[in-house]
Amino acid sequence: MKRSEPLSESYYYILLCLAKGANHGYGIMQMTHRLSGGEVNIGSGTMYGAVSNMMKKGWIQEILVENPGQERRRLYQLTDAGLTVLETEIARLRRMLANAGEV
Amino acid sequence: MEKQQKKVRNSYRRNSAQSTEELLRALDQASAEGWQLVKVGSFRIHYKKDPNARYRYQMDCRSVDDWERYQAFFREQGWEHVCSSLGGAHFFRKPWDPSLPEEAYEIFTDLESRQQFRSRLSKGALLCCIASALNAVIYGSFLLEKYNIPDLCRALCWALGAAWWGWRVWNTRHPDPARKKRRVWSAVLSILTVLVMLASLGGMLWG
Numbered sequence: 005m006k007r008s009e010p011l012s013e014s015y016y017y018i019l020l021c022l023a024k025g026a027n028h029g030y031g032i033m034q035m036t037h038r039l040s041g042g043e044v045n046i047g048s049g050t051m052y053g054a055v056s057n058m059m060k061k062g063w064i065q066e067i068l069v070e071n072p073g074q075e076r077r078r079l080y081q082l083t084d085a086g087l088t089v090l091e092t093e094i095a096r097l098r099r100m101l102a103n104a105g106e107v
Numbered sequence: 108m109e110k111q112q113k114k115v116r117n118s119y120r121r122n123s124a125q126s127t128e129e130l131l132r133a134l135d136q137a138s139a140e141g142w143q144l145v146k147v148g149s150f151r152i153h154y155k156k157d158p159n160a161r162y163r164y165q166m167d168c169r170s171v172d173d174w175e176r177y178q179a180f181f182r183e184q185g186w187e188h189v190c191s192s193l194g195g196a197h198f199f200r201k202p203w204d205p206s207l208p209e210e211a212y213e214i215f216t217d218l219e220s221r222q223q224f225r226s227r228l229s230k231g232a233l234l235c236c237i238a239s240a241l242n243a244v245i246y247g248s249f250l251l252e253k254y255n256i257p258d259l260c261r262a263l264c265w266a267l268g269a270a271w272w273g274w275r276v277w278n279t280r281h282p283d284p285a286r287k288k289r290r291v292w293s294a295v296l297s298i299l300t301v302l303v304m305l306a307s308l309g310g311m312l313w314g
Contacts, residue, residue, distance in 0.1 A: 012219045030183035048181040048199075049167045049214035053223060055180075056172065066176075078176060 011093045014046050014054050019063065019082065019090040026067060026081040029055070055080065063089055127166055127228065128282070134164040138203070146190045147198055162200035163212045168227045170195050186214070194231065222280075229279035236272035239265050260307030267300050 011019070017036040021027055027035065033046050046054070058064045063086030069077040082090070134144050134152075141158035165186070171177045178188055186199040201212060215221045243265035249258040274296055278289060 012217055014217045014220070028183075029180050033184065045210060045213075045216050047214040047216040047220075048184045048186055049165075049224065050216045050220040052177050052180045053169075053220050055176075078179060 008089065008092050010096065011089070012054075013044055014050050015058065016090075016093055017044055017046065018051075018054055018058065018080075019086055019093075022064060022080055022082040023087070023090060026079040028077055028079050032080070058086065061085070131164050131166060134198075135162075135203075138162045138164070138200075144189050144198065144200065147192050147196070149193065161203040163203050164189075165199050165201075165212065165214045167197045167199070167214060168195055168224060169197075171197070181214075195227075225280050225282070229276045232272050232275040232279065236269050236276055239269035239272055243269055256310050260310040263303055264307045267296075267303050271296055271300050 017039065018032055020039065021032045021035040029051060033051065036044050036046050055064065059066060062083055064080050065083055067079040067081055069079055071077060130147075130152075137154055138144070138161050141156055142154035143157045143160055143162065144164065145153040145155045147153075181188065181199055185201050187201070189198045189200050191197045199214070204211075210216075215224055243262050246258050246262035246265060249255075250262060274293065278293070
């Protein structure tokens with residue numbers, strides 16, 4: 005398999021948050037904050053750029069949920085390609101951590 | 108009374124990262140003084156008096172392919188869209204809360220997105236830099252054919268123009284919080300540009 009580029013922190017957390025199921029933008033931001041113990045925050049500008057880029061790459065897809073009388077919700081879902089990218093990144097991070105333990 | 112409620116404050120807006128930061132600080136300061144942003148035009152910033160509100164401002168610069176999604180991401184984090192300019196700059200505000208840390212007002216939270224923002228911001232200046240450099244080369248080539256004062260003046264003008272725009276691109280992409288030295292260089296380059304343009308105008312008229 006071709007060696008992929010490491011993901012940025014924001015990309016990694018967005019994919020990680022979606023691994024458990026579809027989520028909306030604010031949900032992703034909150035979950036990232038919680039998972040990282042408050043260390044990682046994803047700002048609105050960063051979020052829009054990352055989500056748009058990952059949608060173009062086919063890593064995530066958007067689901068529009070119609071709510072009668074309310075604004076429609078936009079949920080984001082991991083695709084198979086996105087899951088592969090996430091798994092590759094997790095394997096890379098595990099390898100790096102293991103290497104650190106060997107030194 | 109009406110005059111007090113509606114007041115327009117004029118200021119020049121320069122499209123570079125340095126001045127974007129200055130602009131945002133000016134908007135924050137104006138808001139603290141009770142003047143709330145209504146619109147950022149090409150040359151003027153319009154404010155409305157509202158002493159009961161205080162906001163923090165942020166600016167993004169991009170061509171948005173899905174406006175609804177774009178606004179939703181900002182709205183979800185408490186940002187309100189104020190206005191957009193012709194050049195693709197989008198201004199947002201969030202009510203100021205002294206208990207919140209400074210990071211709560213950041214819209215770009217990683218290095219990659221910050222660099223991309225600066226790259227988008229400097230795109231216009233980069234195009235102007237390339238166009239000016241091309242013009243300088245064209246007039247320079249005329250000089251090689253036959254030396255004459257007007258073409259020398261034009262070539263000099265465009266070359267300095269290219270240097271000026273290039274400086275703006277560099278400044279935008281490599282922000283320096285201290286900015287003291289850069290301000291001096293910006294002033295020197297601007298004065299030099301004006302002087303050469305005036306000298307060139309004189310040269311062209313004379314030529």
